[in-house]
Amino acid sequence: MTRIGWLRLPLTLTYVFLYVPVVVLVIMSFNASKSPFSWGGVSTHWYAVLAGDQNVLKGLGNTLVVAAGATVLSVALGTLIAVGLQRHSNSSFLDSFALAPAIVPDIVLGIGLLVFLSLISVTLGLHSVLLAHVVFGMAFVAAVVRARLSQTDPSLEEASRDLGAGQVATFFRITVPSIMPAIIAGALLVFTLSLDEFVIAFFTDGPSTPTLPIVIYSMVRFGVTPEINALASLLMLVSFTAVLAAQRLTRLTDSV
DSSP: OOHHHHHHHHHHHHHHHHHHHHHHHHHHTTBOSSSTTSOOOBOOHHHHHHHTOHHHHHHHHHHHHHHHHHHHHHHHHHHHHHHHHHHHOOOHHHHHHHHHHHHSOHHHHHHHHHHHHHHTTOOOSHHHHHHHHHHHHHHHHHHHHHHHHTTSOHHHHHHHHHTTOOHHHHIIIIIHHHHHHHHHHHHHHHHHHHHHOOHHHHHHOOTTSOOHHHHHHHHHTTOOOHHHHHHHHHHHHHHHHHHHHHHHHHHHHHHO
């Protein structure tokens, strides 16, 4: 085996270790048997069962509300943070502070937010989960958008202001169009992270408004069923699609 072949071997084994269980899960979601460990033929029965499960549908609705709201707020705040840091600040402390929520472990962030919400007497529910997701979501948006801003020419904005446009008009007519691919990539990234996030939602959600990952956790505690396999397969499909789209837009941003 050549030297390049030896270098590729660990990478191949890593991919096998990561993705073979995913492939098995997707295959078993089409299992006609009630047992998740024995094959009983090909069937889409569990997807039909999943479509009629009210707990799953309620959790899905809650998750979509949180993910959509977190995406909108994170994009707005993260974009403004990125512009402020890139155009109007040279502080390394502010840079680190803005990106800290994306680096801090989820369990630490979740406990911290729970303590903070308790101190200010905020009742837990979808609104608290939404705020929690915005905290880390805007950090990811800021990182992606700022990478794009570092490649844009600030003289275009200066020229716009010299020609009489105000800061707001310059921002929406010059800055936003130039960073739009990064904004969309950040939005897709935040939506995916919010859709799959469990730890922070577990600490900041109320008992009557569970998100989909919490519903899945409650179902798994009683054993893995083909219905859970079907649900996990659909979530992975959505996540993979959003991540691939975000990567595509990020590469487009880098090439422009």
